[in-house]
Every structure is written in C-alpha cells, then in structure tokens.
Amino acid sequence: xxxxxxxxxxxxxxxxxxxxxxxxxxxxxxxxxxxxxxxxxxxxxxxxxxxxxxxxxxxxxxxxxxxxxxxxxxxxxxxxxxxxxxxxxxxxxxxxxxxxxxxxxxxxxxxxxxxxxxxxxxxxxxxxxxxxxxxxxxxxxxxxxxxxxxxxxxxxxxxxxxxxxxxxxxxxxxxxxxxxxxxxxxxxxxxxxxxxxxxxxxxxxxxxxxxxxxxxxxxxxxxxxxxxxxxxxxxxxxxxxxxxxxxxxxxxxxxxxxxxxxxxxxxxxx
Numbered sequence: 001x002x003x004x005x006x007x008x009x010x011x012x013x014x015x016x017x018x019x020x021x022x023x024x025x026x027x028x029x030x031x032x033x034x035x036x037x038x039x040x041x042x043x044x045x046x047x048x049x050x051x052x053x054x055x056x057x058x059x060x061x062x063x064x065x066x067x068x069x070x071x072x073x074x075x076x077x078x079x080x081x082x083x084x085x086x087x088x089x090x091x092x093x094x095x096x097x098x099x100x101x102x103x104x105x106x107x108x109x110x111x112x113x114x115x116x117x118x119x120x121x122x123x124x125x126x127x128x129x130x131x132x133x134x135x136x137x138x139x140x141x142x143x144x145x146x147x148x149x150x151x152x153x154x155x156x157x158x159x160x161x162x163x164x165x166x167x168x169x170x171x172x173x174x175x176x177x178x179x180x181x182x183x184x185x186x187x188x189x190x191x192x193x194x195x196x197x198x199x200x201x202x203x204x205x206x207x208x209x210x211x212x213x214x215x216x217x218x219x220x221x222x223x224x225x226x227x228x229x230x231x232x233x234x235x236x237x238x239x240x241x242x243x244x245x246x247x248x249x250x251x252x253x254x255x256x257x258x259x260x261x262x263x264x265x266x267x268x269x270x
Contacts, residue, residue: 034072034080035108036060042084045098066093077101103128109184113139116146116190131179132165135188147191154186196257198223200265201230210259217253219263231268238262
C-alpha cells in the first residue's frame with residue numbers, strides 16, 4: 001500500500017512539474033516611463049539626507065540635493081536610479097551610491113472617458129495600476145441610460161486592444177480580475193444602455209430598457225401588459241441581423257429579447 005501511494009505521488013508531482021514547465025509565461029506589464037507631473041521618492045542607501053520626494057517639472061526634471069537638476073523624462077524607474085547614481089558618483093558625492101526610485105503618483109499619463117458618464121473628458125492616471133472602475137468613478141459614474149458594459153480601447157505590449165468590461169460582474173459578483181489597470185492614452189467609452197421597442201396593443205407602447213436575460217414575457221410586462229384588445233398570439237419581433245437586414249420572427253414567450261428588437265403585439269380578431 002505504501003509503495004502504491006508513493007508511486008502515485010511521484011506520478012502526480014511529475015505531471016504537475018511538466019505542466020509548470022510548459023505553462024505559458026505571463027505577459028510582462030508595460031513599465032511606466034516618467035514624465036512631467038509624476039511624483040517620485042528617491043532614497044540613497046546609508047545617505048538619508050539625500051532622500052527626497054519630488055514632482056517632475058514641466059520639462060521632466062527634478063532637483064536633487066548636491067547634484068542639482070536631473071532630467072528623468074522618458075526614463076523607467078530603473079533607468080532613473082542608474083542616472084541619479086551616476087550623477088552622485090561622477091560628482092564624488094557618494095563613492096558607491098545605491099539609489100531607489102519609487103513612483104508615488106502618475107500625472108504624466110492620461111486617458112479619455114467618453115459617452116454616458118457624468119463628466120466626460122481627459123483624466124490623469126494619478127496612481128500606479130489604477131483600475132477602470134476607479135476611472136469611471138473619477139468621471140462621476142455612469143449616468144442613467146448608460147450601459148453597464150464598458151468598452152476600453154488602447155495599446156498593450158505594442159498591440160491594439162479592445163476590451164468589453166462587465167461592471168456588475170466586478171462590483172456585484174466580486175470578479176476583481178476583470179477590473180483591469182488603465183494605461184496612458186486609453187479610451188474608455190460608455191455606450192447608451194441597450195433598448196427595445198414595443199408597439200401595438202400594449203398598455204405603454206414605446207421605448208424600454210433591455211435588461212440582461214430579458215424574455216419576451218418580461219418585455220411585455222415592462223410595457224404594462226396587453227390591452228383588452230391585445231393578444232399574445234401571433235407576436236412578431238423585427239430584428240436586424242449582422243448584415244443589416246431585418247428579419248421577422250414569431251417568438252415564444254420565454255425567448256430572449258435582443259438589443260434594438262421591435263416587438264409588435266397584434267389586436268385580437270375575436
């Protein structure tokens with residue numbers, strides 16, 4: 001029995017190790033390049049007097065004790081560490097400087113937020129790894145009539161990306177992994193909420209908001225139900241397909257309604 005368990009464990013760990021070796025490596029996150037308005041903290045090992053927290057000026061410079069003005073515009077934090085260390089060493093201020101640069105606030109990077117939000121416009125990414133939900137909050141949130149699926153357009157690792165982000169899944173279902181970090185020059189767009197149209201023999205014909213998973217029966221209920229002359233027999237849905245052509249469908253009550261559907265309720269002939 002012990003021999004069997006030992007053999008089984010060795011087999012299992014062997015498979016696990018093989019999967020670990022063959023698993024694709026996670027894509028590296030793009031490193032932020034310093035720019036005007038960014039706030040950084042500089043620490044020099046064993047030289048606390050040289051430590052400083054400062055903001056990059058409009059031309060991307062900082063003022064460093066002893067060294068003076070240093071341009072860090074367009075540098076990563078690691079490259080900035082090397083440049084400051086070289087300046088300290090070349091000036092004979094520190095023999096073997098060990099410099100750490102920590103990004104505290106990001107002001108040089110901005111994104112655009114458009115569509116159905118309270119305050120559309122350009123917004124700075126003020127903290128490292130700010131999320132889509134945080135940027136939507138900065139724009140005053142989604143207004144009434146706005147969609148709860150957010151579209152993000154940007155560039156990641158040099159390639160264009162377009163992502164649809166489900167806000168209720170993040171905020172209500174707790175799927176925080178869907179709340180991705182924004183990057184410089186991203187565009188966030190909040191479309192109008194999907195709509196449907198109901199006319200004919202219903203109490204309140206007109207335009208209605210399409211809720212998730214809404215059925216034909218629920219759509220009729222949202223329109224106040226049928227009139228005394230209305231009938232649920234022979235219901236028709238006019239639906240536009242991907243090619244732009246309109247198809248006429250005779251649905252069942254439990255069929256799902258789609259965006260921009262037009263539901264027609266006929267008059268009973270009896």
